[in-house]
Amino acid sequence: MKYTFLLLAAITLQSQVANSASEIGVSNQVKSEIKADSLDIFIESIMKKRQVPGLSLAVIQDGKIVKAKGYGFTDKTGKVPVTESTLFLAGSISKSVSAAGALFLVEKGKLSLDEDVNNKLKTWKVPENEFLEDKKVTLRGLLSHTTGLTVSGFPGYPAAGSIPSVVQILDGTPPANTGPVRVDFVPGSQWRYSGGGYTVMQQMIIDVTGKSFPAFMQETVLAPINMRESTFAQPLPADKARLTATAHTSDRAMVEGRWHIYPEMAAAGLWTTPSDLARFAISIQNGLAGKAGSVLSQSMIKQMLTDQKNNDGLGVFVEGTGKNLRFGHGGRDEGFDALITAGAETGQGVVIMINANDNSRMVGQVLNAVAAHYHWEGFPVSKPIQRIAASVTPSQTAAFEGRYELDNNRMIAFQFENNRLYSLTDNLPDEEFVPLSPTQFASTDRDAIVIFTPDANGKVTDFMWKTGNDQRKVPRIGPLFSNPKTISDPTPGRTKQIEVALNAMGKGGKMVEETPGIADGTRRSFTQGTRDLLGMKSIQLVHSENVQGRGIQRHGSDVSEIVTYRLLADKPDQFVLVHLTAAGLVTDCDVVRK
Missing domain, CATH: 2.40.128 (Lipocalin)
Incomplete structure (x- = not known):
C-alpha cells in the first residue's frame, strides 16, 4: 500500500441550536473544569485501549470554547503531561488555515480565484502541457483539488536530514522525497486530492507578497484571530519546540527526532493547538453571521463554504445546506492525526488532536462522545447497543x-x-x-x-x-499469523523478482518506472515510494492464498494471489502481503505485524 495522506472525512454536524456567540474566546466553564466527567473517562479509556500517548481537544458551544483539555502524555514514556497548550502538527488542516490567507489576498485584489496562477507565479511556474491547452490552473482549483495537479500528500523530512526548497519540492528534485507536481488531467474535469496544489499556492503567496509564508500567515490570519500558540515555521524555533508533543507511528514507535519537518507548510506544516483551531472555526462562524472576528468578509466565507466539487469548498470540506451546513477537515502528518468539524450556523464544533497515527475509528468515536455529552441536536449520535451473547467455542x-x-x-x-x-x-x-x-x-x-x-x-x-x-x-x-514459520519456497526465482519490485516500490521515482514485474497502475501510485518498505533487506515465504474470483482489486488490477513474506528489515516482526495479478505482476503490498 503506497504512502497516502489519510483524509479524515468531515463528520456530519447538525444542530438546531441558535448561535448566540458575540466574540471569539474561552468561556469561564473551561477554567472551572476540574473534576473528570463522563467524557473524560471515555477519552482516557479509549486512549488506553488504542495505546495513544496523548490527546488534546477543544469543544465549541454557542460560538465559544467551553472545554479545552489535554489527556495523557507528550510521549509514551509518560513523563510530561499533555496540556491545552501542547503543540501538535495539524497535517492537512493546515490547508484550511492557509486557504484563509489566500482568500484574504483575493479580497485585497492581489490574487484572483479564477486567473491563471502562472500570471502571479514568479519563482516557479506550472509547466505547460497538453492538459492545459484550453483550461488553466487557478486558485479556485488549487483550493478545491480540481486542477489536475499531482502529489496527494507529503511524508515530511527527518529532523536531522536535508530540507528541500519549495521549488525543489515542486520539481521533485533532491532532496525532495516526492515526485514533481504536474498537471495530468484537464483542470476542472474531476476532483483529486492534491497537497501539491497547495504547495503551488504557497509559492504563489510568497511571490506575490514578498514575505516568507510563516510571516505572511502570522500577520494576516494567526495573529488577527488570536491563534496565539500557532505557527507555520518549519523547522520550529527552540522556544516552540519545547512545547510540542512527540509523534508516534501506527505501531506506536516514537518518530526519530520527535517529529518530521514539513517545508510544504501550506499543505501540512501548521503547528497548533485545538483551542487555536477552535478559534479559527469560530472566526468562520462569526464571519458567516456577519459578526466581528473574521479575517474574511461574509461574502468570501460564503464562497469558501460553497461546494465546488465532491463536497469540497475552498480549503474545507462541506456538507448540508442552510442551518445544517457543516465544514471541516482532517489531518495526518507523520505521527500526528487531527480532526476539525463545526456547524456553520450552529455555533458548535470540536477539534481533536492526537500524537499518533491511529487507523481505527478512535477519533470519530471521541467526536461521537462529545456530541452525546453536549447534547448536539440533530447529530447522529451512535449509542452502545446491548447484545445477548450466544456461547461459541x-x-x-x-x-x-x-x-x-x-x-x-x-x-x-x-x-x-x-x-x-x-x-x-x-x-x-x-x-x-x-x-x-x-x-x-x-x-x-x-x-x-x-x-x-x-x-x-x-x-x-x-x-x-x-x-x-x-x-x-x-x-x-x-490468515493472521502467530509466530509463523517460513516455508520452503517452490519458486525462489519469483520471490527474487518480487523482492526487486518491492524495493523499487519503496523508493519510487525512476526505479518504480523501470523495474519489471510491476502493474502499470501500481507504477503510477508508487511514484513517491512508500516508507513501509524502507530498510527492507530481504523477504522469506510464509504463506500463499489463491484469491482469484473474490473481487479484490488494487490500483486498477484484479488480484489473483496474495503471497505473505516475512519482511527482514530495520523493524523486526513485520510481514508483507504482496498482491499479484494473474500474470504475476505486483499490484500492491501491505506491511503488517501479525
Missing part, C-alpha cells in the same frame, strides 16, 4: 479469524478472544462483535452485523457485512 470461530478487504485498498482483520470477535487495527483491538450464533456477530456500538458462511470443508472465503438496510460481501485476503 474457539474451534467454531477459528476459520473466521483473518484479514478481509472491507473496501478497495482497506483491510479489516478479525481475532476471536473471550467469546468475542474483535476487529484489529494497527495490531490493536478496535471494534467488539458479540456472537449472536456460531456464524453471526454484532457490533456493540453500532448497527453492524458480520455473517460468515463456511463451505462444506469449513473454509471461509468472505463474509456478509450488514449495516442498516445495506449489505455486501467482503472477500477474504488471508
Whole structure:
C-alpha cells in the first residue's frame, strides 16, 4: 500500500441550536473544569485501549470554547503531561488555515480565484502541457483539488536530514522525497486530492507578497484571530519546540527526532493547538453571521463554504445546506492525526488532536462522545447497543479469524478472544462483535452485523457485512499469523523478482518506472515510494492464498494471489502481503505485524 495522506472525512454536524456567540474566546466553564466527567473517562479509556500517548481537544458551544483539555502524555514514556497548550502538527488542516490567507489576498485584489496562477507565479511556474491547452490552473482549483495537479500528500523530512526548497519540492528534485507536481488531467474535469496544489499556492503567496509564508500567515490570519500558540515555521524555533508533543507511528514507535519537518507548510506544516483551531472555526462562524472576528468578509466565507466539487469548498470540506451546513477537515502528518468539524450556523464544533497515527475509528468515536455529552441536536449520535451473547467455542470461530478487504485498498482483520470477535487495527483491538450464533456477530456500538458462511470443508472465503438496510460481501485476503514459520519456497526465482519490485516500490521515482514485474497502475501510485518498505533487506515465504474470483482489486488490477513474506528489515516482526495479478505482476503490498 503506497504512502497516502489519510483524509479524515468531515463528520456530519447538525444542530438546531441558535448561535448566540458575540466574540471569539474561552468561556469561564473551561477554567472551572476540574473534576473528570463522563467524557473524560471515555477519552482516557479509549486512549488506553488504542495505546495513544496523548490527546488534546477543544469543544465549541454557542460560538465559544467551553472545554479545552489535554489527556495523557507528550510521549509514551509518560513523563510530561499533555496540556491545552501542547503543540501538535495539524497535517492537512493546515490547508484550511492557509486557504484563509489566500482568500484574504483575493479580497485585497492581489490574487484572483479564477486567473491563471502562472500570471502571479514568479519563482516557479506550472509547466505547460497538453492538459492545459484550453483550461488553466487557478486558485479556485488549487483550493478545491480540481486542477489536475499531482502529489496527494507529503511524508515530511527527518529532523536531522536535508530540507528541500519549495521549488525543489515542486520539481521533485533532491532532496525532495516526492515526485514533481504536474498537471495530468484537464483542470476542472474531476476532483483529486492534491497537497501539491497547495504547495503551488504557497509559492504563489510568497511571490506575490514578498514575505516568507510563516510571516505572511502570522500577520494576516494567526495573529488577527488570536491563534496565539500557532505557527507555520518549519523547522520550529527552540522556544516552540519545547512545547510540542512527540509523534508516534501506527505501531506506536516514537518518530526519530520527535517529529518530521514539513517545508510544504501550506499543505501540512501548521503547528497548533485545538483551542487555536477552535478559534479559527469560530472566526468562520462569526464571519458567516456577519459578526466581528473574521479575517474574511461574509461574502468570501460564503464562497469558501460553497461546494465546488465532491463536497469540497475552498480549503474545507462541506456538507448540508442552510442551518445544517457543516465544514471541516482532517489531518495526518507523520505521527500526528487531527480532526476539525463545526456547524456553520450552529455555533458548535470540536477539534481533536492526537500524537499518533491511529487507523481505527478512535477519533470519530471521541467526536461521537462529545456530541452525546453536549447534547448536539440533530447529530447522529451512535449509542452502545446491548447484545445477548450466544456461547461459541474457539474451534467454531477459528476459520473466521483473518484479514478481509472491507473496501478497495482497506483491510479489516478479525481475532476471536473471550467469546468475542474483535476487529484489529494497527495490531490493536478496535471494534467488539458479540456472537449472536456460531456464524453471526454484532457490533456493540453500532448497527453492524458480520455473517460468515463456511463451505462444506469449513473454509471461509468472505463474509456478509450488514449495516442498516445495506449489505455486501467482503472477500477474504488471508490468515493472521502467530509466530509463523517460513516455508520452503517452490519458486525462489519469483520471490527474487518480487523482492526487486518491492524495493523499487519503496523508493519510487525512476526505479518504480523501470523495474519489471510491476502493474502499470501500481507504477503510477508508487511514484513517491512508500516508507513501509524502507530498510527492507530481504523477504522469506510464509504463506500463499489463491484469491482469484473474490473481487479484490488494487490500483486498477484484479488480484489473483496474495503471497505473505516475512519482511527482514530495520523493524523486526513485520510481514508483507504482496498482491499479484494473474500474470504475476505486483499490484500492491501491505506491511503488517501479525
